[in-house]
Amino acid sequence: MRDFLMRTVFFAAVAAATSCSVPKVQPISRAIIPEPRSIAWSGQEESQLIWQGAWMWSIDELWSIHQSAWDDWLPGDSDDRGLAISVQHAAGYDPEGYSLEVNADGVIIKATTAAGAFHGLTTLRWMLPPDSENFGPWSLPMGSISDSPRFEHRGLLLDCCRHFMEPDYVKRTIDLLALHKMNILHWHLSEDQGWRIEIRAYPELTSTGAWRTEADGSRHGGFYTQEQIKDIVAYAADRHVTIIPEIELPGHSRAAIAAYPWLSCTGDSLEVPHDWGVFKDIYCAGEDSTFRFLEQVLLEVVELFPSEYIHIGGDEAPKVRWESCSKCQRRIQTEGLHDEHELQSWFISKIGAFLAKHDRKLIGWDEILEGGLPEGATVQSWRGMQGGRDAVAMGHNAIMSPTSHCYFDYPVESIDLELVYSFEPEPDGLEGSGRILGGECNMWTERAPQDRVDSKVFPRMVAMSEVLWSSKSQRNWGDFRERMEQHYTRLDAWNVDYGWEAIPVGIACTPSATPGKINVQLAQVIAGIDGEVKWVRHGIEQDAEQILDRPFEQSFELAGEGELTVDLRRNGIAIGQPWRFPLAGHAGVFKPLELGHEWSTNYPGGGQQGLADGRLGSSDFRDGCWQATQGKDMSVSIALDAVQQVDSLSVQFYLYQDAWIFVPDSVCFQWSLDGQNWQGNWVFQTNWRGVEAFESEDTQGVVRLAVPIHERAKFVRFTALNPGPCPDWHDASGLDSWLFLDELVVHSPVQYE
Incomplete structure (x- = not known):
């Protein structure tokens, strides 16, 4: 081991002087995200270990089954002459907590659980330079870290229904979650626009419900076989990410109804829709066959997913069909209910009871509060924070994902990186209640096929990871922003096609001295950007295209209706989609x-x-x-x-x-x-x-x-x-x-x- 372990930068420099074969040592990285609870570096520049790219493992026998997965998790190779990593079981740590020490003999990680040990290894990975994913040797700073998460539920919702995501992409998402110490993938698997999970008792769910005809006549769809799901669940488990499946009910169920029309109140034959919105055809609450169907679906779901929770949606369920359905009205009477809102509560409670019989707990969107909550239900609050408050007041747990901070399908103009970082999951008065389990960032994909998801999720999920892991008192936007700048290099190494952290270019329109025109000035909001600016005027016969010269250095005049398109690069790298500004220079512009x-x-x-x-x-x-x-x-x-x-x-x-x-x-x-x-x-x-x-x-x-x-x-x-x-x-x-x-x-x- 001593052949591979060099204790000081000075020693490395001597080696470099005497042997041309010794490559330059990469500088240390202290830009860890999320920020650990406690870090004590040695404070001495020479207190580093130089690692040549090989590890020598010493893993507690209790966790020996994880060695192969952990070996794959760290860059470099396993070698009995490599840098020593000792992963030790020790009592007294929080469930996901760990300690990490780098000293002259190597790296020591202690934890009470395998999840904690894995998080320690992930922090070790972050201590390497951002470009360590590609080459070495690398230096490690000596010191110690003590760490544990603030919240137990740190998640990302991935909607694979509006647009289907390939299995390998789902696995890649799991990797990126784990790298940021996020531990929940909320997998949205059923929706109006597509059913994505194989249910063997009901094959039409995937042969019919998984596919739709788009407005242009093309076909879109796909689904995950049960074998693929088992593989993905196991892949996530190796990375200590829990997958919580979501099967929407009673609303957002048009794909299932397209496969089996008898599930609806009308029995009408319907297509899987290609447009978005809230549809009035939902599961019929008056038919017992609806519940036999749902129970069989959920039975297969719980066999595939070992998660403690199953998400059942419960949101945006219009009651118009129930109001005119004789079977639903009869159900209201026989169950002693007052209205359709109580019928939905009864519906959710019936499903909750079924899940409880199979040792699972129910999560639903905050609409499940209407009419009363089933026992043991957890509320995911999305329409602001009030749903979480109401759930806690009723003695239930809550997960916070309000649209104001957590909906990553929203553009960066609405939710930028700083706004995400300012999110506080525990509302005033509920600090320390133990009822706020954590939060989620939600990636709905109506307008984000697979190739656009990265640019929506990143870098915003990085900020959310620190919000949900680090203590409230630790969070500092300026410090995070500096660490984020270094982290972009790491995201590049991970081939993440990230988007902008904020609006990168500003635009100001002012009156022009020329009638019918506007004066336009673009401004570089983020340093290091450049790009091409194009003005496309929409004419009666054809569009007229014009490339603008030096658009960031001077203002320019525009006339007519059109679109200003800005293709941006940051430090020479193209990022995200072009920025588009619809504009109109016309006779009435800036007039009284x-x-x-x-x-x-x-x-x-x-x-x-x-x-x-x-x-x-x-x-x-x-x-x-x-x-x-x-x-x-x-x-x-x-x-x-x-x-x-x-x-x-x-x-x-x-x-x-x-x-x-x-x-x-x-x-x-x-x-x-x-x-x-x-x-x-x-x-x-x-x-x-x-x-x-x-x-x-x-x-x-x-x-x-x-x-x-x-x-x-x-x-x-x-x-x-x-x-x-x-x-x-x-x-x-x-x-x-x-x-x-x-x-x-x-x-x-x-x-x-």
């Missing part, structure tokens, strides 16, 4: 305007000038460019510079029925020469969209409306009427709906001159 509504403080969309500031809304209604009202009409009037030809007027609305956002019931475009006498007519939705005010099949997207004018005018006005409360079929029936509007665009010949 009057609003006939008060915007929501949550969605100001640029404030007073927001509906004529050149910024168009994107496919994300949280992008800051959409102005919104709830339960109210919207109107805007613009005064142009002078009387001029107006060819057309256009606006965009946002539609997202899950978020209670609907398009107007009716709209009115008007124009005037003097601001007193107006021309224009009301247009009702059935005329301009060809559908009723509330179309249940509509889900999400940007809806553009343009009307030809071909008149001279100095004033233009637009009014949109709110369609009223959410309709009867909606989960928020009777509550105020939202209107979202981005810009009143005035198309005039002047903007193309």
Whole structure:
């Protein structure tokens, strides 16, 4: 061993001077994430061990079965002349806690459990330089670490239903979880858009329910065989990651109903949907056959997954079918229930009792609070923190994953790295209650196929790992940010296609001296970025493309409607998807305007000038460019510079029925020469969209409306009427709906001159 162990940098330097074959020693790494509870480095630069890439194991006999997996976990090879690693069983440590010491004789890791020992090995891996995944020799700082997690539940939800993820990708995700000391993979396996787990008693679930026809006619789908699942579960167990499967019920069940129509209240034959949203066809609570089906499904699930918990969803289950189903109404009567909300509680309780008979506990989204919780249920709070508070008040445990901090399908404009790092899972007053098990970051994949998941999850999951592991008093954003900078090199070595930690480029639109144009200035928000900027103007006949010269050094003028696309690189490496800014230079931009509504403080969309500031809304209604009202009409009037030809007027609305956002019931475009006498007519939705005010099949997207004018005018006005409360079929029936509007665009010949 002494041939491989050199005690000081000075000795290594001498060796390098006397032998050209000795490679340069890589510097030590102290950028450990998540931050351990206690670190005591030697403080002496010469107090290092130089490791040539081989380990000599000494593992407690109790854990000898783990040696092969642990050998694979560390870079380098196992060799009886390598650096000594002693992994020792010792009493008194927290369940996942460990201590690690590096001294002149090697590395000593102590723990009470194999999970704790594994975390110690993971910390050892982090102590090597970030690029140690690729080459050596490497230096190790001498010192000691004492560590244990703050929360027992540190998870990532991976939605493999909206988009299927290959088994090897799931395994890679498990590796990345373990490397950050995250210990839960919440595996979302059933959904409206796809059923992903083989159930041998019901083969149509995968032959039919696992596949859908997309809007373009292509087929998307896939599923995991039981043998593949067993392999993945064992792979996770080697890395001390527990897989909690989620089988959604009673809602989000269209894929199962497509396979077996008798599971629904109507029995209608339905396709596996290719669009997103909340669907009214759910499992029928009045048929005993529904529960025989679910119990058989769950019986096969518990045989595949040894986890203590099974997640049953329980969220977003519209009651409209139950309300009109004679079998469900009879169930309400025979069980002595009062309404459909209590019927859902009865449904969840029945499933909970079945799981309890098989020594499993139930987790559900916070909607399972409605109507009462089944005994032993754990609530996953996603609609803010209140669900967790309510669960604790009722004597139940909670897992916190509010949309505000933990939904990684949201863009970085909404949830950036610093916001994730600021997340506090224990609400005020519940510190130390023992009822908050931990938290999860949720990766829903409606708009993220497999090749985009990395850029959504990373680097944000890195911040979440420290939130859930390290003590609250330890967390320091500035210190974490420095360690994160070093960690990017490690993510590169792990081939992680990470995204941005924050909005990397800023944009400012200001008035231009040229009529019909806007002045645009881009700013580099994150150091070290560059890239190509392209302006694509959407014309009547074809798009016009223009590459902008030195876009970060000077401002530029743009006219017409189009999209500014910024392909960014950081230190020469392309990161994530291009940044897109929909813009419009037009005759009304930055002209005086009057609003006939008060915007929501949550969605100001640029404030007073927001509906004529050149910024168009994107496919994300949280992008800051959409102005919104709830339960109210919207109107805007613009005064142009002078009387001029107006060819057309256009606006965009946002539609997202899950978020209670609907398009107007009716709209009115008007124009005037003097601001007193107006021309224009009301247009009702059935005329301009060809559908009723509330179309249940509509889900999400940007809806553009343009009307030809071909008149001279100095004033233009637009009014949109709110369609009223959410309709009867909606989960928020009777509550105020939202209107979202981005810009009143005035198309005039002047903007193309």
